[in-house]
Amino acid sequence: MTDTVFTNKGKFFDRWAPNYDWLFTTVFYQAVHKRLLDYVELPSEPNVLDLGCGTGRLLHRLATQFPTLKGTGLDLSVQMLHQARQRNSYRTRLIFKQGNAESMPFAEGQFDAVFNTISFLHYPHPQQVFLEVSRVLRPGGRFHLADYTVREEKGTRVFPFTPNSIRFYSPQQREQFGAAAGLECLGHYYLLGPVMLSVFEAVG
Numbered sequence: 583m584t585d586t587v588f589t590n591k592g593k594f595f596d597r598w599a600p601n602y603d604w605l606f607t608t609v610f611y612q613a614v615h616k617r618l619l620d621y622v623e624l625p626s627e628p629n630v631l632d633l634g635c636g637t638g639r640l641l642h643r644l645a646t647q648f649p650t651l652k653g654t655g656l657d658l659s660v661q662m663l664h665q666a667r668q669r670n671s672y673r674t675r676l677i678f679k680q681g682n683a684e685s686m687p688f689a690e691g692q693f694d695a696v697f698n699t700i701s702f703l704h705y706p707h708p709q710q711v712f713l714e715v716s717r718v719l720r721p722g723g724r725f726h727l728a729d730y731t732v733r734e735e736k737g738t739r740v741f742p743f744t745p746n747s748i749r750f751y752s753p754q755q756r757e758q759f760g761a762a763a764g765l766e767c768l769g770h771y772y773l774l775g776p777v778m779l780s781v782f783e784a785v786g
């Protein structure tokens with residue numbers, strides 16, 4: 583059942599991939615990436631992960647802003663990754679891998695920061711993704727989650743759209759996911775319209 587959900591999600595994004603960077607939605611997402619950078623602090627020579635990286639635009643922006651940064655993009659969709667690899671201008675610093683946010687092919691404590699933009703809404707088991715992020719972050723490493731949000735009293739809203747629906751979470755719900763995974767919430771910041779950034783730090 584779950585495998586089918588991920589296969590269908592992957593196929594959905596495979597179809598979107600060739601035109602992804604030219605659609606209006608992506609113009610919006612790229613504005614989100616730009617604003618996100620204002621909240622990013624990284625150590626020297628950082629090793630970062632972009633979870634649900636799509637065509638790799640956010641990693642490119644990060645690699646430009648931080649010239650010693652090394653980055654890995656992980657995504658379900660083969661075609662999104664194909665686009666990301668074709669447009670990779672930082673081949674010695676950025677790599678792209680296929681995989682699932684719920685069971686990442688990475689060692690513990692490997693990353694200084696994890697980024698996740700407009701992808702969390704697609705995850706059927708969000709708590710499991712938080713646990714995985716916590717596992718791959720070094721102590722003190724940060725998780726930057728930017729996605730659509732809802733007001734606190736709603737907790738979670740589910741929309742029957744795309745394979746297996748999409749889900750928006752309140753700031754409070756995000757904090758609960760973090761607390762259960764050993765990630766302390768440092769703050770929430772509206773980036774653009776209903777897209778909110780939540781920053782977490784891995785507790786030693």
Ligand SMILES: C[S@@+](CC[C@H](N)C(=O)[O-])C[C@H]1O[C@@H](n2cnc3c(N)ncnc32)[C@H](O)[C@@H]1O
Nearest residue numbers: 595611634635636657658659682683699701704
């Ligand atoms: C709307 S796109 C966002 C892409 C990119 N982060 C951006 O900001 O433009 C959502 C991405 O999440 C990926 N995705 C969805 N579920 C995933 C999962 N379980 N594991 C890894 N990637 C996933 C999709 O394949 C797609 O590339």
